[in-house]
Amino acid sequence: MNKIIYLDSAASYLKDDVVVNAQVDFLSKHYANSGRGICARAVYVDDMIMRARQRVAEFMNADKNQIVFNSGTTDGMNTISKMLNLGADKTVLVSDLDHHSARLPFVKSGANICVCPLDENFDIDIDNIPYADVFVITAMSNVLGRPQDVANIIKSARKKNPDVITVVDCAQYVVHHEIDVKLWDCDFACWSGHKIGADTGLGVMYIKNPEKFAPVNFGGGMVRRVVGNDLILMDAPECFEAGTLPLTQISGLVSAIDLLEKNRPDLGLIKYAYDQLLNCSRIKLITSRDAALVTFVVDDMHVLDFGALIGARGVCLRVGNMCATWIHERLGYDGSVRISIGAYNTMDEINTVIRYIKEILK
């Protein structure tokens, strides 16, 4: 049996021991619910959440009252779509870079959906952004792996409508680039903890002006007082966090962020893989050399067959449409094969996988 080689970090990042140990420490020594007691343990948990929120705020150049914890990017996008109370009289601008999670909540809102043009590199065409009431911006496609110029995209969208509400999907971008929400001047930004090495079930939703929006979920932990059926909400961000938070996942988040900032994935490995695959006659590369991923299709072989053959050799990579139907349609493929890396991958692993690919295709 071959050694497992994990090249699917864009789907979910592997967890470092520092994250695992932080979560085990929390579960075994400090566990309690948050915001619901004044005992020593509850105070510890409240303090842990406060520190995690502060760390996330620094990480994104935000203020801590603008940081809402939720279950992930998908949750954030659904919440935002509901909070905006959209209908057929509103135009939501999307792009073919979107993951299903970013676009579908807006499609299902009943709003008028308009697709933003891409330029010849498949980047959002900054000079041709149409009018929008809401603009969903995928900061990095999970198929093409190219960072978008979010600050200038937003500036350009505001020339058409100064009040456009901008929603940035940072699920892939956050792994490879610093997020600066003040520089971007976006209204919302979402990402998922599991893509940066924290646990699943935890996400972040940044809201620039929390006081302008009302929560769409109701329950424990978000009201100050209830009188009959009337309620007085807590201030942001707590008013947007109904119910028990994913406490165990939050306990590992600061370690995951610290580690990511010290040690981002080495994109030199991706360039190397790209250069090696460029010489394989049956491979058609979809990504550019400077992307954060390598995505390709294979001549005369279905991507699922390729996936089975490489999977049988112990390699974990992604095949299929990757919840990104629109960019695949645009490129004329049903799906593709994606290699993505974490800081834990090595040149030896890349060389082994290239050897396996050549063996499969010979």
Ligand SMILES: Cc1ncc(COP(=O)(O)O)c(C=O)c1O
């Ligand atoms: C660009 C992009 N957006 C959104 C998502 C959805 O993330 P989650 O499933 O963690 O909510 C993903 C996950 O693959 C993604 O790559």
